[in-house]
Amino acid sequence: MTTKTITRANIAAALHHEVGLTQSDCAELLETVLNEISGCLAEGETVKICSFGSFSVRQKGQRMGRNPKTLEDIPITPRRVIAFRPSQKLR
Structure with missing residues (x-):
């Protein structure tokens, strides 16, 4: 494809x-x-488009990451991300 x-x-x-x-x-x-x-x-609102899908804002919590060079643990701050969920017709 x-x-x-x-x-x-x-x-x-x-x-x-x-x-x-x-x-x-x-x-x-x-x-x-x-x-x-x-x-x-x-x-922070959800956007729904009929027969297409919906866009929503999700909160990601704080988590621990690692610097690949130094292998040092580093906290990754909380953030907002946009998620898309397709409608049944689009799947």
Whole structure:
């Protein structure tokens, strides 16, 4: 299976062909959608997109890591990560 990277420009071009809006309108629309999603995630909210999946923010606790050069144990600080769970239709 080959992997393909989809860029914002690819999505905007696909919107342009499917919807018929101008290229700049499609790019602006895409930017608005992505800003809304990232804003919600930054506030810790879950973003659910029907028939696609949901993005959620999860807390990772503190854990111990190891420096591979010195083998010294180092604490890794707690952090927030974004998780994606695909919908049943996407699986």
